[in-house]
Amino acid sequence: MIKKNDAPIGVFDSGLGGLTVMREIIRQIPDERIVYFGDMARVPYGSKTQATIIHYTEQILNFLKTKEVKAIVVACNTASAYALEAVKDQVDVPIIGVVKPGARVAAATTKNNRIGVIGTEGTVDSGLYDEFIRKLNPKAEVFSKACPLFCPLVEEGLWHDEITTLVTERYMTELKEAGVDTLIMGCTHYPLLRSTLREVMGENVNLVNPAYETAVELRRTLEWKDILHEEGGSDDADRYRFYVSDASERFGRFAQAVLGFDIPAAEKINIEEF
Amino acid sequence: MIKKNDAPIGVFDSGLGGLTVMREIIRQIPDERIVYFGDMARVPYGSKTQATIIHYTEQILNFLKTKEVKAIVVACNTASAYALEAVKDQVDVPIIGVVKPGARVAAATTKNNRIGVIGTEGTVDSGLYDEFIRKLNPKAEVFSKACPLFCPLVEEGLWHDEITTLVTERYMTELKEAGVDTLIMGCTHYPLLRSTLREVMGENVNLVNPAYETAVELRRTLEWKDILHEEGGSDDADRYRFYVSDASERFGRFAQAVLGFDIPAAEKINIEEF
Numbered sequence: 356m357i358k359k360n361d362a363p364i365g366v367f368d369s370g371l372g373g374l375t376v377m378r379e380i381i382r383q384i385p386d387e388r389i390v391y392f393g394d395m396a397r398v399p400y401g402s403k404t405q406a407t408i409i410h411y412t413e414q415i416l417n418f419l420k421t422k423e424v425k426a427i428v429v430a431c432n433t434a435s436a437y438a439l440e441a442v443k444d445q446v447d448v449p450i451i452g453v454v455k456p457g458a459r460v461a462a463a464t465t466k467n468n469r470i471g472v473i474g475t476e477g478t479v480d481s482g483l484y485d486e487f488i489r490k491l492n493p494k495a496e497v498f499s500k501a502c503p504l505f506c507p508l509v510e511e512g513l514w515h516d517e518i519t520t521l522v523t524e525r526y527m528t529e530l531k532e533a534g535v536d537t538l539i540m541g542c543t544h545y546p547l548l549r550s551t552l553r554e555v556m557g558e559n560v561n562l563v564n565p566a567y568e569t570a571v572e573l574r575r576t577l578e579w580k581d582i583l584h585e586e587g588g589s590d591d592a593d594r595y596r597f598y599v600s601d602a603s604e605r606f607g608r609f610a611q612a613v614l615g616f617d618i619p620a621a622e623k624i625n626i627e628e629f
Numbered sequence: 630m631i632k633k634n635d636a637p638i639g640v641f642d643s644g645l646g647g648l649t650v651m652r653e654i655i656r657q658i659p660d661e662r663i664v665y666f667g668d669m670a671r672v673p674y675g676s677k678t679q680a681t682i683i684h685y686t687e688q689i690l691n692f693l694k695t696k697e698v699k700a701i702v703v704a705c706n707t708a709s710a711y712a713l714e715a716v717k718d719q720v721d722v723p724i725i726g727v728v729k730p731g732a733r734v735a736a737a738t739t740k741n742n743r744i745g746v747i748g749t750e751g752t753v754d755s756g757l758y759d760e761f762i763r764k765l766n767p768k769a770e771v772f773s774k775a776c777p778l779f780c781p782l783v784e785e786g787l788w789h790d791e792i793t794t795l796v797t798e799r800y801m802t803e804l805k806e807a808g809v810d811t812l813i814m815g816c817t818h819y820p821l822l823r824s825t826l827r828e829v830m831g832e833n834v835n836l837v838n839p840a841y842e843t844a845v846e847l848r849r850t851l852e853w854k855d856i857l858h859e860e861g862g863s864d865d866a867d868r869y870r871f872y873v874s875d876a877s878e879r880f881g882r883f884a885q886a887v888l889g890f891d892i893p894a895a896e897k898i899n900i901e902e903f
Contacts, residue, residue: 395677
């Protein structure tokens with residue numbers, strides 16, 4: 356029987372993007388064990404319907420249960436926006452999405468109460484960022500924009516490229532006109548475009564990466580439940596495990612680029628069976 | 630019991646792109662009934678592994694069997710390249726992919742024996758276009774280039790746009806340097822970028838759309854098996870049926886834009902059950 360404090364945290368995403376959330380968790384609570392699942396066989400989620408995203412999320416939760424995780428992080432904005440509310444009662448461990456923490460910091464830090472949200476079509480269509488932000492700050496006006504080309508550009512490696520700049524300028528036009536002082540990067544791929552977004556939006560717009568606040572909320576939750584991992588324990592090689600629904604070589608390459616260290620080979624599982 | 634001649638043709642794709650193949654089939658053999666399946670819940674295929682594509686293709690063939698199709702068209706280059714050979718013995722009706730017909734016309738019409746192939750990562754990595762072309766024309770040299778941004782650009786509606794031109798110029802650089810006189814548009818989305826490809830590649834490069842040759846081969850096969858639909862029959866509204874694994878609104882919009890007529894609502898099925 357695993358002691359609960361030693362149990363891993365489950366982190367999942369539609370694919371690669373959630374690794375930016377995992378990176379933030381590792382930074383803030385480096386002693387924790389993590390099981391990461393990337394749904395590489397069905398990526399992306401952003402253009403799919405709520406019913407499908409809920410179905411996929413349920414399968415992933417069933418898989419993570421078999422790993423006896425002590426907490427779950429939905430490191431995908433689309434799944435957080437479309438599925439978290441519907442599935443949260445199906446698990447008996449804390450489950451944290453990236454939308455609420457991102458909304459909270461934006462609502463608290465905006466000065467002119469004009470907040471931009473960029474994300475997938477699913478995340479934007481869900482309206483969940485707007486809803487959370489307005490609950491926390493009724494004066495806030497939220498301007499949302501779906502940016503479907505950003506994920507493919509990131510996955511193509513064009514993190515710094517004139518094509519990406521041109522696409523960014525196109526997508527940001529309305530948000531700049533709206534005069535937002537805060538911009539939520541509402542998809543886990545987007546922090547990798549931070550420097551381009553900074554360049555296009557200017558120095559005065561605060562770029563919010565929900566991953567940071569999500570890791571803060573995770574840490575607080577583990578403390579509150581008294582299930583933080585005690586210092587030391589397993590060594591690095593053992594600490595992180597990666598599972599994917601499709602054994603793409605890109606996963607390993609991307610993971611190394613984002614996390615900055617060699618990861619053990621990801622194990623392929625048949626997610627349809629869960 | 631359906632008479633075999635009156636049975637529908639099954640056409641499937643990872644999502645929307647195969648509609649350009651369906652359009653060509655309708656042009657050439659307008660009396661045929663067609664059942665179209667688009668795997669919208671798991672699109673795209675182009676970045677996924679062969680094992681996953683074979684698994685998905687098997688499920689789709691099982692679904693099409695329930696529709697008692699008389700022939701099957703794999704209207705997806707990635708599935709044609711990765712899965713057709715592995716699954717063809719699992720069906721007892723003719724099954725036609727888009728790769729071989731496209732390779733045949735390119736091999737036969739090139740004058741300088743330098744042929745370019747553009748497609749998804751999966752299609753390019755499979756090497757199947759190269760293999761077929763060299764079998765038919767041993768003198769041919771094949772230059773392949775994966776273009777992962779083309780599908781998202783098409784689905785974003787940027788069929789004619791400076792961003793698309795910039796991306797196309799980038800992707801075509803090597804093929805232009807190689808001096809190809811023939812370019813196979815080896816993904817069903819790409820014919821929608823024909824005018825941009827024409828502009829970037831110049832008037833002297835022959836752009837091959839495998840959909841055309843695929844419809845020719847389908848017609849010949851139906852004639853040879855004596856299962857062409859007899860003239861007349863069902864009216865238009867009844868003739869085409871659409872099934873999808875995710876009930877995206879985009880499907881209907883895109884289908885109308887590509888086919889040029891109103892289609893009946895696509896029915897959502899759970900493809901994992903097949």
